[in-house]
Amino acid sequence: xxxxxxxxxxxxxxxxxxxxxxxxxxxxxxxxxxxxxxxxxxxxxxxxxxxxxxxxxxxxxxxxxxxxxxxxxxxxxxxxxxxxxxxxxxxxxxxxxxxxxxxxxxxxxxxxxxxxxxxxxxxxxxxxxxxxxxxxxxxxxxxxxxxxxxxxxxxxxxxxxxxxxxxxxxxxxxxxxxxxxxxxxxxxxxxxxxxxxxxxxxxxxxxxxx
Numbered sequence: 001x002x003x004x005x006x007x008x009x010x011x012x013x014x015x016x017x018x019x020x021x022x023x024x025x026x027x028x029x030x031x032x033x034x035x036x037x038x039x040x041x042x043x044x045x046x047x048x049x050x051x052x053x054x055x056x057x058x059x060x061x062x063x064x065x066x067x068x069x070x071x072x073x074x075x076x077x078x079x080x081x082x083x084x085x086x087x088x089x090x091x092x093x094x095x096x097x098x099x100x101x102x103x104x105x106x107x108x109x110x111x112x113x114x115x116x117x118x119x120x121x122x123x124x125x126x127x128x129x130x131x132x133x134x135x136x137x138x139x140x141x142x143x144x145x146x147x148x149x150x151x152x153x154x155x156x157x158x159x160x161x162x163x164x165x166x167x168x169x170x171x172x173x174x175x176x177x178x179x180x181x182x183x184x185x186x187x188x189x190x191x192x193x194x195x196x197x198x199x200x201x202x203x204x205x206x207x208x209x210x
Contacts, residue, residue, distance in 0.1 A: 133184065
């Protein structure tokens with residue numbers, strides 16, 4: 001178990017950092033958390049490549065537990081705005097975050113393992129693209145879609161469903177769709193950027209994969 005500890009710690013750092021940084025905006029469509037969270041897939045893939053899918057699933061579960069704890073803490077932190085108090089993390093955001101993380105990361109583990117014997121870059125690229133796409137779809141739809149308002153009737157998400165041009169340029173869509181697209185584009189870019197650290201770390205820790 002101790003050999004998996006660096007991966008567990010790395011995943012916990014990514015999850016905690018992302019939960020903190022998601023509170024700080026970058027432009028109109030993103031938060032700083034969008035730039036840290038995708039590295040969870042890097043940690044997952046490195047563990048999968050070196051130790052196998054069982055180890056990767058342990059790391060994912062550890063990250064899930066940390067994420068749930070962060071969400072629980074967030075629901076107890078009350079913010080002030082427009083004359084009333086509201087939790088820093090709503091129930092829908094907490095549900096979306098936990099569901100998206102678990103399903104996306106477990107999908108990443110499964111796909112990576114199926115492709116692990118091919119050319120070295122194929123498994124991390126394909127598994128991360130599929131997992132990241134699933135993560136974005138699940139999180140933003142659960143957290144903000146008007147069609148799922150029954151999940152938390154007291155949470156008004158009208159602001160996220162205001163119709164605006166996609167990313168300020170395209171067809172008219174709910175705001176949350178633009179937020180999801182921007183988030184997915186960052187994940188897409190970081191999927192390829194992460195190939196260099198993936199190759200470097202794997203080669204250093206297990207030269208037989210060089």
